[in-house]
Amino acid sequence: MLSLFQKTSAAHKSYSDCSGCxxxxxxCPVWHRKRDLQHSPQGWAxxxxxxxAPGDLADAVQDCTLCRAxxxxxPEQIDIGAMILKLRRQMAHPQTAALQGRMxxxxxxxxxxxxxxxxxxxxxxxxxxxxxxxxxxxxxGKAGAFAVAHDDGADISLALEAGVVVPPDRLAALIEPLxxxxxxxxxxxxxxxxxxxWLPAAKIYSLGETLSSLExxxxxxxxxxLYMIEPRxxxxxxxxxxKYYDRLRRERGCDFNLDLQRIAxxxxxRGLPQRLGLAMPDDDAQAHWVLHGRSITRIVVENLExxxxxxxxxxxxxxxxxxxxxx
Amino acid sequence: xxxxxxxxxxxxxxTIGPCHVGPDALQGIxxxxxxxxxxxxxxxxxxxxxxxxxxxxxxxxIAACGTFATDAGGTAYGLPHGVVIARSTAQVAALLKxxxxxxxxxxxxxxxLTTEGESVAFGGVLLDMTGMSRVLHVDSAALTVRTEGGIxxxxxxxxxxxxxxxxxxxxLNLTSSVGGTLGVGGIDVNSPRLGCxxxxxxxxxxxxxxxxxxxxxxxxxxxxxxxxxxxxxxxxVITEATLKIRRYTPLRMHYFYYDSLxxxxxxxxxxxxxxxxxYAGILTIMDCAVNLLVAxxxxxxxxxxxxNWQVQxxxxxxxxxxxxxxxxxxLRPWKLPEAWYLLQRKRELFxxxxxxxxxxxxxxxxxxxxxxxxxxxxxxxxxxxxxxLATSAEKFxxxxxxxxxxxxxxxxxxxxxxxGIKLRAEHKPHYEMSCIPPDAEGWAYGCEFEPMMDDRVYxxxxxxxxxxxxxxxxxDLGGSYYRFGGMMKGYIRRVFGDEVVNRHLAMKRExxxxxxxxxxxxx
Numbered sequence: 001m002l003s004l005f006q007k008t009s010a011a012h013k014s015y016s017d018c019s020g021c022x023x024x025x026x027x028c029p030v031w032h033r034k035r036d037l038q039h040s041p042q043g044w045a046x047x048x049x050x051x052x053a054p055g056d057l058a059d060a061v062q063d064c065t066l067c068r069a070x071x072x073x074x075p076e077q078i079d080i081g082a083m084i085l086k087l088r089r090q091m092a093h094p095q096t097a098a099l100q101g102r103m104x105x106x107x108x109x110x111x112x113x114x115x116x117x118x119x120x121x122x123x124x125x126x127x128x129x130x131x132x133x134x135x136x137x138x139x140x141g142k143a144g145a146f147a148v149a150h151d152d153g154a155d156i157s158l159a160l161e162a163g164v165v166v167p168p169d170r171l172a173a174l175i176e177p178l179x180x181x182x183x184x185x186x187x188x189x190x191x192x193x194x195x196x197x198w199l200p201a202a203k204i205y206s207l208g209e210t211l212s213s214l215e216x217x218x219x220x221x222x223x224x225x226l227y228m229i230e231p232r233x234x235x236x237x238x239x240x241x242x243k244y245y246d247r248l249r250r251e252r253g254c255d256f257n258l259d260l261q262r263i264a265x266x267x268x269x270r271g272l273p274q275r276l277g278l279a280m281p282d283d284d285a286q287a288h289w290v291l292h293g294r295s296i297t298r299i300v301v302e303n304l305e306x307x308x309x310x311x312x313x314x315x316x317x318x319x320x321x322x323x324x325x326x327x
Numbered sequence: 328x329x330x331x332x333x334x335x336x337x338x339x340x341x342t343i344g345p346c347h348v349g350p351d352a353l354q355g356i357x358x359x360x361x362x363x364x365x366x367x368x369x370x371x372x373x374x375x376x377x378x379x380x381x382x383x384x385x386x387x388x389i390a391a392c393g394t395f396a397t398d399a400g401g402t403a404y405g406l407p408h409g410v411v412i413a414r415s416t417a418q419v420a421a422l423l424k425x426x427x428x429x430x431x432x433x434x435x436x437x438x439x440l441t442t443e444g445e446s447v448a449f450g451g452v453l454l455d456m457t458g459m460s461r462v463l464h465v466d467s468a469a470l471t472v473r474t475e476g477g478i479x480x481x482x483x484x485x486x487x488x489x490x491x492x493x494x495x496x497x498x499l500n501l502t503s504s505v506g507g508t509l510g511v512g513g514i515d516v517n518s519p520r521l522g523c524x525x526x527x528x529x530x531x532x533x534x535x536x537x538x539x540x541x542x543x544x545x546x547x548x549x550x551x552x553x554x555x556x557x558x559x560x561x562x563x564v565i566t567e568a569t570l571k572i573r574r575y576t577p578l579r580m581h582y583f584y585y586d587s588l589x590x591x592x593x594x595x596x597x598x599x600x601x602x603x604x605x606y607a608g609i610l611t612i613m614d615c616a617v618n619l620l621v622a623x624x625x626x627x628x629x630x631x632x633x634x635n636w637q638v639q640x641x642x643x644x645x646x647x648x649x650x651x652x653x654x655x656x657x658l659r660p661w662k663l664p665e666a667w668y669l670l671q672r673k674r675e676l677f678x679x680x681x682x683x684x685x686x687x688x689x690x691x692x693x694x695x696x697x698x699x700x701x702x703x704x705x706x707x708x709x710x711x712x713x714x715x716l717a718t719s720a721e722k723f724x725x726x727x728x729x730x731x732x733x734x735x736x737x738x739x740x741x742x743x744x745x746x747g748i749k750l751r752a753e754h755k756p757h758y759e760m761s762c763i764p765p766d767a768e769g770w771a772y773g774c775e776f777e778p779m780m781d782d783r784v785y786x787x788x789x790x791x792x793x794x795x796x797x798x799x800x801x802x803d804l805g806g807s808y809y810r811f812g813g814m815m816k817g818y819i820r821r822v823f824g825d826e827v828v829n830r831h832l833a834m835k836r837e838x839x840x841x842x843x844x845x846x847x848x849x850x
Binding site for chain 2: 017019020021022023025026035036037038043046047048049050051052056057073075076242243246259260261262292293294
């Protein structure tokens with residue numbers, strides 16, 4: 001039985017275990033913008049420990065960007081991301097019915113009969129940029145049999161983000177075709193750790209890691225580049241990826257969006273209302289903070305959202321990782 | 328319009344008012360008010376109205392107040408009536424003016440890393456300074472930074488590092504705030520060379536308890552500067568600070584292991600006296616494994632240490648110390664559980680101090696990240712007591728050995744953290760009634776005694792007895808303490824004497840007639 005929110009490791013701790021160290025708020029982009037403890041995991045944990053109900057925290061919890069920077073820094077090893085999603089599940093959301101309807105419709109779509117050994121779950125953002133998707137497809141295609149997955153779980157990702165329960169039939173419709181793939185490449189960093197739970201035997205990588213490991217891409221990184229790591233995928237596999245990107249830094253000399261705790265600083269600060277299109281994104285301050293005090297000549301992004309944020313405020317070229325590869 | 332104080336009673340005197348923890352509990356029940364000076368909610372409603380009239384956001388809901396119900400110690404619990412997030416100096420001034428007029432207690436909180444309840448509000452308003460946590464100006468040429476007072480030292484480091492700069496010394500804890508630290512001290516492993524954090528402040532902007540905004544330094548409003556620095560938050564709220572900074576350098580770290588506290592302390596003091604290292608401190612596993620850490624900012628300083636001083640140290644390398652331990656426990660087989668604990672602790676701790684993501688080419692890139700993460704991971708718990716002793720160099724070995732005996736008596740496992748603090752002769756007036764012991768010359772020395780809770784639950788009485796036993800040593804030796812406020816304030820008169828305390832109390836009454844600012848913390 002697939003369980004959406006159950007960790008495969010030892011039973012995780014909850015907000016009641018928070019000792020109040022505050023390391024989570026130091027890496028929280030929402031706290032950084034608001035400077036308000038109530039907009040931080042520590043604030044929620046302490047409020048819940050001392051009598052607040054989940055509903056009292058609704059606005060702040062919905063503002064969380066789910067970058068999951070707080071997860072690797074928590075000394076108590078509280079699964080903060082799971083705590084936030086659990087809180088969201090306890091809050092009725094006006095979009096629940098729409099999200100459920102979207103998942104039901106997707107579950108009824110027929111699955112393809114054949115699945116290549118390597119599958120790319122492109123996600124909605126990449127599908128909206130067909131030229132870039134074609135370029136990525138061509139790059140990855142050179143490495144062997146490869147296909148863009150017919151179902152990339154974009155609706156599931158949004159449901160997970162909103163705290164809406166994913167029906168088992170919809171989950172099965174996503175997972176079953178992927179069981180035949182040996183390697184899965186995921187553009188959506190939120191989905192990545194869940195796929196790793198649902199498909200424990202599969203090798204699952206982020207699109208950023210996959211592209212940056214290609215020599216054709218890697219060799220064109222410059223020491224004056226700012227390389228923007230996609231935070232969700234990075235924090236989901238922090239222990240391994242911190243070493244991976246450190247090797248990349250040593251090899252290419254480029255700067256990264258990493259803070260002193262080696263946590264990825266996001267370029268955007270989009271909470272649930274922005275993700276659901278209920279509020280306009282306002283990423284300028286966050287993108288400015290990433291660039292603050294840096295001397296760079298180009299920004300290289302793994303994630304298209306970051307490209308849009310930097311193009312708005314930066315005077316230097318902004319390119320997607322796939323665009324670094326020689327034609 | 329602020330109403331008269333006589334109109335302000337929230338409840339009938341002597342009656343228990345609405346309880347913020349259980350709103351329906353005990354209401355209307357008459358009680359004997361045993362402490363007539365204790366604030367009982369009078370003036371709250373007009374105060375709240377005055378703040379709102381001034382456009383200050385006041386949060387009175389349980390989500391806001393509950394967030395601040397305790398501090399890092401987790402043994403003192405209290406709820407404010409309301410919370411204000413500091414947003415500007417003018418806002419803080421307006422709040423303090425209203426509080427002074429309406430006699431409403433104001434508890435100021437930075438990172439909330441106190442352990443004795445000093446940053447816990449027992450009613451009144453809690454002013455959360457972390458809302459004012461922006462860097463205002465970095466001057467790389469003059470090597471100074473102007474910052475808001477609520478900033479965490481780590482946030483300051485994040486910003487300074489973008490300019491290739493670093494602060495001088497700060498607590499090895501990522502969420503200590505600048506304002507809070509300047510008020511109490513701030514000890515780093517480079518304090519033997521650079522002094523405590525409070526001595527790095529060139530000037531501060533302060534909002535006095537009467538709501539006046541004053542810039543002060545050694546040369547401007549010097550008396551207020553003397554009272555605010557190391558003043559335990561009694562004489563003003565630090566809203567901005569200008570601090571010395573320096574060029575950033577990664578660390579070259581060395582560890583030496585001892586099985587004797589006395590020998591390790593003597594060696595640390597040798598290094599400090601001779602300026603032989605840029606960083607020096609001692610971290611122990613009980614009194615069994617005593618680690619003297621020594622670090623350098625440059626190859627040149629490291630080379631000079633190796634040539635002139637390393638040979639004089641009596642500590643061992645890791646392999647040599649393992650042999651010592653083997654010999655020690657082979658002769659004392661009844662102590663094998665202790666040996667097993669040491670081994671387990673070593674297995675857990677050592678990799679944490681050598682995590683590859685924080686080291687590059689063998690250099691430690693941010694000592695505070697490494698130490699603070701390790702501290703919270705291995706020492707942190709929901710309940711923490713860290714009594715400490717500060718003495719002159721001459722008395723320090725005695726203080727450590729006596730404190731260690733107390734730890735042995737009360738807890739199976741504990742850690743000691745020791746460091747020297749270079750004193751600035753011209754700052755002697757700052758040091759009066761502070762963590763700096765009155766008889767210290769040149770250096771003061773501090774030792775924290777931190778029991779490992781090991782998932783055990785201790786009663787508050789037990790923990791208090793332990794703290795008292797440590798603090799009694801301070802009284803006996805004529806030392807001081809880093810944490811003498813809150814639950815430990817009973818020691819203030821014992822250790823500093825009535826004359827000093829009465830003089831400071833008179834200054835406090837003059838500066839804060841309604842005694843609203845950080846009330847009950849030390850006076």
